[in-house]
Amino acid sequence: MNILQETSPERVFTVGGTCGTEAAPVSYLNNRYDGDIAVIWFDAHADLNSPDTSPSGHFHGMVLRTLLGNGPDVFCENIDRPIISRQVFLAGVRDMDKVEKQYIESSNVTICEIGNDLINQIATSGFSKIYVHIDVDVINPDHFSDSLMPTQGGPSCEQLSECLSELVKRFDIVGVGIVEYCGRQSKSANQISRILIEGGIINDSF
Ligand SMILES: [Mn+2]
Numbered sequence: 001m002n003i004l005q006e007t008s009p010e011r012v013f014t015v016g017g018t019c020g021t022e023a024a025p026v027s028y029l030n031n032r033y034d035g036d037i038a039v040i041w042f043d044a045h046a047d048l049n050s051p052d053t054s055p056s057g058h059f060h061g062m063v064l065r066t067l068l069g070n071g072p073d074v075f076c077e078n079i080d081r082p083i084i085s086r087q088v089f090l091a092g093v094r095d096m097d098k099v100e101k102q103y104i105e106s107s108n109v110t111i112c113e114i115g116n117d118l119i120n121q122i123a124t125s126g127f128s129k130i131y132v133h134i135d136v137d138v139i140n141p142d143h144f145s146d147s148l149m150p151t152q153g154g155p156s157c158e159q160l161s162e163c164l165s166e167l168v169k170r171f172d173i174v175g176v177g178i179v180e181y182c183g184r185q186s187k188s189a190n191q192i193s194r195i196l197i198e199g200g201i202i203n204d205s206f
Helices: 002-007 019-032 063-067 098-105 116-125 157-170 186-198 201-205
Strands: 012-015 037-042 088-091 110-112 129-135 172-179
Touching: 002 019, 012 019, 019 037, 019 063, 019 129, 019 172, 037 063, 037 116, 088 116, 110 116, 116 157, 129 157, 157 186, 186 201
Parallel strands: 012 172, 037 088, 037 129, 088 110, 129 172
Antiparallel strands: none
């Protein structure tokens, strides 16, 4: 976080770690662009537990809620500027706790289908900048096997890269985070680079 504030980059690309690594870049960019940023959360999970509701107590299941201003104090203290629920677009979510569903119903978080639905929702939301969070567990485990929390269902690698390339064409992507990858085979590292290259993320934006 200190490094981001000192160097003040216009765009941030992060690789690695768990979803917890997203706290610094998202809150930094939200502050830098004055809240004018849609946060697309490609993830099988909503990561919307709070310290009071989390069944596991793992921070990576609370990071989005922390970014929304309601997480463990030690992390919230370091959030530059919390996001508001209208900024959040969950894409590919399919494994949620009951309290997370209740939170979504009581907030302005949007759940989107990966593809045209997501593109249309972002287009009508009016945000001019986009942050793209990719937890690799969003990908169907039949197609990609090296995520930390494999979860049934979800898009193929091609469906994800097609959606990314549409986002790159239409919107200004200022941040990308790739997380929860546990590389056991070089095949999966190649799959990730192919998704980012075919999705146009690496060529055009970063
Ligand atoms: Mn996840």
